[in-house]
Amino acid sequence: MADETPYYAPEELRSLGCVFVGRRVQVSRLARFYGFRGKLGDHTRIDDFVILKGHVDIGCFVHISSYCLLGGTAGRITFGDFSTTAAYVGIYTASDDYSSPLLTNSVVPDDLKRGVTGDVSVGKGVVIGAHCVVLPNATIGDCATIGATCIINGDFEPGSVYVTGAGRPQLIGWRDVDSVKAVQAEAMQRLQRGEI
Template identity: 45%
Template sequence: MAILTRDQLLRMGFKSVGENVNISDKASFYRTDKIIIGDNVRIDDFSVLSAGKGGIEIGSYIHIAVYCSLIGAAKITLKDYSNLSSKVAIYSSSDDYSGEYMTNPMVPEEFTNVHHEDVSIGKHVVLGCGTVVLPGVTIGDGAAIGALSLVNKSCFGYFVYAGVPVKRIKPRSKNLISLEHKLVN
């Protein structure tokens, strides 16, 4: 994976870019002026970050694996230490599938009924491979979402969730908080 240089990142016009940022030259970004990237962030090949009016805010110590997508008009927030496994898709906008309206961004707005709502991924959250997160979802700090899950509702922190749609499975250890303190100190 070829990594963009700091100079290349700064020329791309991000709202801000932290230190130790490793972004593949094969990742794609749209509306970089609405994207904030913290420190110690890695974004792998073929990921797509398309910011809308609300923007995308990526905290520190974050990994976005291959083929991830963060897309939508509302704000998407990834808080510190969160992790997106491969092929995770986070949407802050979604078409109306009822048939009462038309769909897709090439249709004029007066014929569609797109739902836009912020998405927030908490600290220490891990999203398993192939997970889809829909508009309006907040995933609490320390939650873990199993592979191939559909997150269509908000999730409490420090629980493991999985399924289509997600269901709470069991509590998750909070030991990672003490590990965070050791890392920071």
């Protein structure tokens, strides 16, 4: 029976809101779905204690590590192929304005609070380190790497490498995007040939 495995079966994932489930998808039965509607590409892996809410589309060969929150309740979160998160990453499409003279939190009526909403785009081959927070309207370009504990707000260029310095992301270098994309293309060709 399907419930004897540590992973949801494809039909169970469809009943939880997945409009597309790729091949060899592994989603832990300890992951939770709330109002989810999204896609899970081939070879996607989602570990224990991940929470998926709202609109989330995940490409091929994507790994979402334990204790991550993907909150697509006020916009869409999109993960490109070959991207990954370390543990405890939070990605949000809605956030309150903490400097506002109004109230904050999700149970307060909308007319009594002020917030920011927007989509989040994670490009292909992106690495997001442990304990990062990705805020609404963030765009992380292909092959960007973001070290642990960064707050990601705005646009991060393709191939950029960031670490946390004095509480803010600091650009420290660049990845060879063409080389990374060549390896990605090889992996996709192997997938199409049925080798992986």
